Amino acid sequence: MDNTEDMINMEDIQLSPRGEDPGEEEAKIAENPEGMDNTEDIINMEDIQVSPRGEDPGEEEAKIAENPEEIDNTEDMINMEDIQVSPRGEDPAEEEAKIAENPEGMDNTEDMINMEDIQVSPRGEDPGEEEAKMAENPEGMDNTEDMINMEDIQVSPRGEDPGEEEAKMAENPEGMDNTEDMINMEDFQVSQR
Structure with missing residues (x-):
C-alpha cells in the first residue's frame, strides 16, 4: 500500500466465529496480496462487522481501520461505510458478520x-x-x-x-x-x- 493509488476492492470478507480461544488469529484481513503493488488497486469496504466470539469479550479483537504506516499518503483512499463491531456473546458459532456483501x-x-x-x-x-x-x-x-x-x-x-x-x-x-x-x-x- 505504499503507492498513492493503491486501492483495493474486497467483497464477501467474512470473519468466522471462534470459540473459547480468542487469542487465535483467525482473520488476517487486508494482508497485501500479490498484485497489490499496482496503482489502480481500489478497496471498497462496507458493513465491516466482527462476529461474536466466546467468553472473553473484553479482548480487543477488532482493531479496524488503524491507519497503517503504508497509508500515509493522501491519495491512498479507502472507502469504509458502516463499520460495526457486533456484540460478543456466548454463541461464537453464529455468523453475524457478512462483510462487504455487495449492496444494491x-x-x-x-x-x-x-x-x-x-x-x-x-x-x-x-x-x-x-x-x-x-x-x-x-x-x-x-x-x-x-x-x-x-x-x-x-x-x-x-x-x-x-x-x-x-x-x-x-x-x-x-x-x-x-x-x-x-x-x-x-x-x-x-x-x-
Missing part, C-alpha cells in the same frame, strides 16, 4: 474510476478566460464517498476559439449516482484543435 447499487464491482494525467489541449489567445472549472461538484457527487482520484490534471492552451466548450470533465455519467461507484480512467486526453 454495487452490482458492478468494477465500476472504479481512477483518472491520471487528464489533459485538455491548448487553446489560444484569451488566457483570461476560465477554461478549467475542474472538480466542480456535479450533481450526484454530493456524497462523501464518491471518490475520484485525479493526478496531474493539466489544462493546456487551445486554439483561436476559446469560447467553445471542448472539455466537459467529470460530468456525472450514468451509474455515478451511487456513492460506491468508482471509475478507473487513465490518460484521458482531449486532442488539440
